[in-house]
Amino acid sequence: MLSKQQIAQRIAKEVKNGQYINLGIGIPTLVANYIPEDLEIVLQSENGLLGIGPFPTEEEIDPDLINAGKQTITMVKGSAIFNSAESFAMIRGGHVHLTILGAMEVSERGDIANWKIPGKMVKGMGGAMDLVASAENIIVAMQHCSKSGDSKLLPECTLPITGIRCVKKIVTDLAVLEIHKEGGFILKERAPGVSVEEITQKTAGKLIIEGEIPEMKF
Amino acid sequence: MINKTVKDAREAVKDIPSGAFLMMGGFGLCGIPENCISALLERDIKDLTIVSNNAGVDDFGIGLLLKKRMVKKMISSYVGENAEFERQLLSGELEVDLIPQGTLAERVRAGGAGIPAFFTPAGVGTEVAEGKETREFDGKVYLMERWLRSDFSLVKAWKGDTAGNLIFKGTARNFNPMMAAAGKITIAEVEELVPAGELDPNLIHTPGIYVQRIFQGENYEKRIEQRTVSSN
Numbered sequence: 001m002l003s004k005q006q007i008a009q010r011i012a013k014e015v016k017n018g019q020y021i022n023l024g025i026g027i028p029t030l031v032a033n034y035i036p037e038d039l040e041i042v043l044q045s046e047n048g049l050l051g052i053g054p055f056p057t058e059e060e061i062d063p064d065l066i067n068a069g070k071q072t073i074t075m076v077k078g079s080a081i082f083n084s085a086e087s088f089a090m091i092r093g094g095h096v097h098l099t100i101l102g103a104m105e106v107s108e109r110g111d112i113a114n115w116k117i118p119g120k121m122v123k124g125m126g127g128a129m130d131l132v133a134s135a136e137n138i139i140v141a142m143q144h145c146s147k148s149g150d151s152k153l154l155p156e157c158t159l160p161i162t163g164i165r166c167v168k169k170i171v172t173d174l175a176v177l178e179i180h181k182e183g184g185f186i187l188k189e190r191a192p193g194v195s196v197e198e199i200t201q202k203t204a205g206k207l208i209i210e211g212e213i214p215e216m217k218f
Numbered sequence: 219m220i221n222k223t224v225k226d227a228r229e230a231v232k233d234i235p236s237g238a239f240l241m242m243g244g245f246g247l248c249g250i251p252e253n254c255i256s257a258l259l260e261r262d263i264k265d266l267t268i269v270s271n272n273a274g275v276d277d278f279g280i281g282l283l284l285k286k287r288m289v290k291k292m293i294s295s296y297v298g299e300n301a302e303f304e305r306q307l308l309s310g311e312l313e314v315d316l317i318p319q320g321t322l323a324e325r326v327r328a329g330g331a332g333i334p335a336f337f338t339p340a341g342v343g344t345e346v347a348e349g350k351e352t353r354e355f356d357g358k359v360y361l362m363e364r365w366l367r368s369d370f371s372l373v374k375a376w377k378g379d380t381a382g383n384l385i386f387k388g389t390a391r392n393f394n395p396m397m398a399a400a401g402k403i404t405i406a407e408v409e410e411l412v413p414a415g416e417l418d419p420n421l422i423h424t425p426g427i428y429v430q431r432i433f434q435g436e437n438y439e440k441r442i443e444q445r446t447v448s449s450n
Contacts, residue, residue, distance in 0.1 A: 046319065047245040048389050055448040063248065063440035064376075064388035070246040070299075070443040081388060083395045083423075084245070084271070085327040088320025092338065111343075122307075122316065123298030129346065130320030133339035164343035 001171040002191045002216075007141050009034040011100060011171050015138060020044055022091070022131060024042055024101030025069045027141040031100055042097055046127040048087050051079030068127065088127070092134045099135035101128060103142045103167075105157045108205035110167040110179040112140065113159035124132075125162060132163030144172035144202050151204035153177070153185055175199045176216065177207075184208045189216045219414040221305055222432045224380040227257035230405045230431045234370050236263040237290075239331045241326065241368040241397040242270040242280065246299070246443050249390030251372040252280050253407045253435035258283060265290040269326065269366055271319065271393055278441050284312070293366070295319035299443065318346060321363050322349030323396060329367035330399025330428070371401025374435070375424070378408035379417050391423065398428040407435040 002010065004027050012034035015021065022044045023029050032052075035041060043052040043092055045067045052067055053074035060074055067073045090096060105113040112132055115125040132138055153170070170177045176189040184206040187199060192215050200207055224230045231254055234240070249289055266289050273292050274281035281300050283289050285404055291313040306312035317325070318340040328336055337360035341347050351362040359446030373394040376387035384406055386394060398404045406424075411434035 031360060045389070047248070048392050055242075055446045058447055061442070061445070061447065062388060063442050064390040066246065066248050066389055066442075066444070068245075071247070071446040073446075081391060083391050084319070084323035084393045085396050088323050091320060092340070124294060124296035125315040125318055125346075126296040127319035129318035129344065130340040133342060161344050163440065 001194060005030060007171050007173060009218055011139055011141055012036075014169070015039060015041060015098065017041070019097040020095060021098045021100065022046065022051065022096050022100075022135070024128070026102045028100040028102060029069065031141070044087075044090070045073075046087050046091065046131070048082050048084060049075065049079060051076045053079075077216045088130050091127070091130055091145070094134060094136060096135055098137045098139065100139045100141060101131065103140045105152050105154055105159055106140055106142070106167050106170055107154050107157045108179070108183045108185055110165045111157050111161050112163055112167050113157040113161045115162050116160045118160065122138070132166045138167050140170045142168050142170070142172055144174040144199075151202050153203045153205045155205045155207055155214050174202065176185065176217075186210070187213050189214055191216055219381045220426075222426065222429055223380050223411070224431045224433050226245070226253050226433055227253035227407065227435065228260065230254065230407070231257045231261065231372075234258065234261065234263065235267045238263075238369045239267045240269065241366075241401060243373040243392065243394030243397050244279070245271050245389065245392040247274065247279050247441050248393050249374050249386070249409050250274070250395055251374040251405075252438055254372040254405060255279060255282060258288070259286060264288050267291040267293065269293040269322075269368065269397070271295050271322065273300050273303045275283055275299050275443065276302050278439070286309070289302055291315065293317060293322070295322050297415075298413045299356040323393060325363055325366040326393065326396040326400045328365040330396055333365060335362050335364050366400060368397070368401045369403065371397040371404040373398045373404060373406050375406055376409045376441055377410045377412065377417060378406055378429075378432050379412050379414045379426070380432070381414040382406065382429030382432050383422045384408065384424035384429065385417060385421060386423050398424045404428055404429045405430070406432045408432065409435060409438060
């Protein structure tokens with residue numbers, strides 16, 4: 001079973017040179033720590049920045065410079081600042097190549113639910129609906145099962161959805177899976193030490209297993 | 219050049235009535251009109267509708283207006299940092315309209331730009347789409363969204379001049395420029411107010427045509443929500 005850091009580390013291998021990338025809050029934010037240094041990529045923050053840098057030192061902290069999670073950040077060389085309409089213009093316009101975000105549920109058709117649990121506090125969708133409706137490649141980082149042990153990979157989402165038929169790939173603590181265009185989770189890789197049987201048992205939606213499933217390499 | 223200067227925040231917001239439809243710039247607590255919010259707190263008004271990406275925190279920003287029960291409705295994309303907000307929402311004292319962030323930004327932009335409606339892919343197939351017109355363009359389904367325009371827009375900039383031209387700094391820009399354009403009356407508070415002619419026209423983010431009142435704010439707290447530092 002992978003730790004959150006290892007999920008982030010595995011997703012970092014999906015990043016390609018020259019990409020503009022939006023990272024969601026939580027595990028996706030950790031992906032930045034594992035992107036190989038020889039790749040030239042730019043991180044987009046939907047509150048209006050291309051070129052997110054590391055967290056600042058105490059001396060560098062600037063309250064006028066935060067990421068979408070409201071954390072203080074720095075800018076890398078060559079950064080650009082813009083307003084919120086421009087930010088989502090570049091998202092909806094398809095200029096951001098890769099979106100990595102967390103989820104509460106994913107369906108075998110690639111629907112995603114991650115913004116609302118009816119009956120509990122509703123915090124809002126922020127930019128997630130715009131991002132999933134537009135990015136050409138969407139990777140979900142999440143645990144395979146909820147804290148109560150229920151599968152989060154379902155035939156249909158039970159929670160209010162954030163977007164339809166948009167997820168391309170899912171990396172969980174147990175497996176790497178892709179969405180089949182006719183529906184279904186294609187099992188691509190297993191976490192070290194995790195059996196196909198365990199993944200089958202913990203995947204409620206249709207699981208497609210073709211040939212030998214390799215273990216993930218780091 | 220037309221002089222837009224008013225004395226201070228108190229004078230700038232003195233005619234905002236109960237029931238007004240307001241926009242307030244800011245993302246989280248970054249780039250919020252701190253001085254205008256303080257001045258509004260002194261006013262005896264209520265039933266405000268506020269368009270703002272977030273709703274502040276319990277003891278700062280829009281959270282202060284909520285605590286004083288001055289707000290009837292919030293139109294926002296994310297409101298997760300405010301316990302008083304949650305209490306009022308669950309008890310039915312407060313209405314809230316949650317809107318995808320990009321749709322919110324574009325609805326405000328459209329308001330300022332005179333575009334009554336537009337189509338976006340955000341929210342198609344979700345509860346956001348309920349009751350809204352959809353249309354297919356080139357094989358993909360889009361949702362029709364309407365513009366937003368305000369009675370008063372309260373924005374915060376880094377520098378401004380007496381003609382109302384504004385320059386923002388860092389990610390404090392966020393929703394401020396679109397809200398400035400979408401306000402019938404736009405009130406800009408700035409950290410530094412200079413005479414017209416002292417700002418480089420090439421570097422203006424918001425042209426003064428959108429700003430009706432401007433003043434130099436004071437005692438900016440610029441509270442940080444998530445103070446994150448690197449270990450080295």
